[in-house]
Amino acid sequence: MDCGQIFRWKKDEGFWKGWLNGSRVEMRIEGDILQYRAKPPITEDMVVNFLTLDLDYMKIYDGLPRDETTSTLIQRYRGLRILRQNPWECSVSYIISASMSIRSINAILNRICWAAYPKQEPSPFPTPQDFLKISPPRANYLGKKWFYLARLANILSSNPSFFKEFENLSYLDAWNKLVKGNEHIMGVGPKVADCVLLFSLNKFDAFPIDRWVLRGLKKFYPRILEKFGKGGIHESKTLTVHTYASISESARMYFGRYCGILQESIFLASRINDTSFLQCGL
């Protein structure tokens, strides 16, 4: 809930509190029991869907490779799940996320929500229509990103089912459409596209590669990267679309159909040495 997959959830009095389909939800785990508190528009099916309780993670783990590193990661992060987010909110979050710290992303998203609905506290995430009504908190706030968010909001208000078109596509078709096709969204590059596909469009074979995952692959799975040559991939330089797609494909070949689920473990394991991350308490 607070490691950067989804944003704006807070732990308070033992409950994780956040938003689901525009309504307030609180949840916690007591022993083996998952409890949630929510009002009528929220159904149990929604909670089940949000937490991907329909997925059999034990079966998914069984399908992952048997090497020692993978086994260790599975053990260490057992219980870590992919959350099914709203595609619009997810896209906004990750368009903003580019080259930002997770803390900043949270702060910015909270600010946008408050700007849209200042009377509600805490504020839900704005609909595309309501996003278009707000003006940036100050001049040039977020720079070009603000413009990208407005473009996306415009697309969605004229075509609310924009993201539905991606549901029946294979991962690769969806990714190509988002990154290169006519459906390209400004601000959505190779990595953000993977996050949107994995976290909101059911593409569990998406494998987002950010600086942490790249470091993690280098450290934990050097063989996956070896075909790119020694020192062929420099951390400080951004990957070209071609190289990105190639590494992503290698990961998919090695980890299989649910590589996206293991990706989250690699992300966390890679970040665990980072001091700013230690404050998260994971």
Added chain:
DNA sequence: GCCCAGGTGCGGC
């Protein structure tokens, strides 16, 4: 002040 954060679009070769 300087470096680093869940990268991307753009212009110059």
Added chain:
DNA sequence: GCCGCACATGGG
């Protein structure tokens, strides 16, 4: 196609 750069924000 690849490379280098600007780009906002906020914490260490």
